[in-house]
Amino acid sequence: MKITLNVWRQKGASDVGRLATYEVPDVSPDSSFLEMLDVLNQRLIEKGEEPIAFDHDCREGICGMCGFMINGVAHGPEAATTVCQLHMRKFKDGDALTLEPWRSRAFPVLKDLVVNRSAFDRIVQAGGFISVATGNAPDGNAIPIPKRTADLAMDAAACIGCGACVASCPNGAAMLFVSAFVSKLNLLPQGQSEKKERVRRMVEQMEKEGFGSCTNYEECEAVCPKEIGTHFIARLNRDFLGSAITGPGQTSSASGGAG
């Protein structure tokens, strides 16, 4: 099958970037989207041109490295699928596809389709952890957790941090990512002691990074490769509003205990 690609080419963070057109006349319908790009890149290298830079790692849809916009849809047209698991048989012979990087102030473009998602790491550092006593691994069944709670926390923990939610949101909001991260910890008994502090710190970091706000378009849920639901955003709103009003007055950097 023949595919025409309009790919965002940008030499580096300071370059303005532009769309460039490439024809791939002999795409195998059995190849994955990234394999199709590998073939194109090999040809570009042989011609002495710069190959198209794109992020990828496991190519199994579980690591969260890959992702770009295909005709304005994060990870392309197939629901619940990362772009590495998207196959060319989902497209038609003669299709023209526009490939663009995630667009967000918080995700600066490094090169072509590669963006810097360190903002997500800083949000996690702000509170996406639990404090535990180190030592031997605790007994797995020592703390009873209702099945429904465990399932819900697991659904939230399915987030691979790819950034498709931010890219697809008309407001460039990171609410789905943050809500998944806050919820998976706030739902479980082990996350309770830092619950109010966590949600506040993570939301404050999210705002600091320059993400937008939620207007309930639900575009994020529609494109999320892990099918994280926007009900986690409601949970985040609930936890945050409770924390902002009744939570501790100062962050934990304040002095306390023996010193």
Place this chain on the structure above:
Amino acid sequence: MGWIGRFWGSSIGKKAVMAVTGVILFGFLIGHMIGNLLVFGGPEKLNSYAMSIQNSAVLLWGVRGLLLVSVVLHIIAMIALTRQNRAARPVKYEHPSTVRATLYAKTMRLSGLLLLAYIIYHLLHFTLGKLHPNFIEGDAYHNMIEGFKQVPVSIGYIVAMICVGLHLRHGVWSLFQSVGLNHPRINKFREVFAALFAAILVLGNISMPVAVMAGWLK
């Protein structure tokens, strides 16, 4: 930073403000429509209702004050959030697309802006009587009938009510989420609730200019 600063400093807090002020404005719209529908009961019914409000300064100015504060907060939060959202995506997509976003959601800012213009006109028209051809202070029935006899004005009101419907179809559904009310049981309800009340408000309010233009109300 006090708790109010923390609350307002986040987009989630501002959204909660939009939700709560939205509920107040939505509640007013329902009451306002029910009161106005008394026009179908004849001049005495509508005018005695209007006078009972006019004669109670506490009720009149209490409600007006609450509405003014709500509208102002709703708009201030909207402007702050819109600025944040615009800044969050400095480079636009060459090929923009949406998968699920509804028409109501996408037109919230437009429908809201049209509503603001409409509210200003509406106050000048029926409350202050400035833009009214034949305004009689205290005769709400007469003012409504005479006002809607002007066909372009009636059409303007109908368009404005469609904006109300679009705005509330998303807004009423959305505000549950903004304050954290999301559960499979609630979601079934809020979908129907938003669609039903948006439709009731549009049809109920449109019935008045339509009835006047058709000559059913004289």
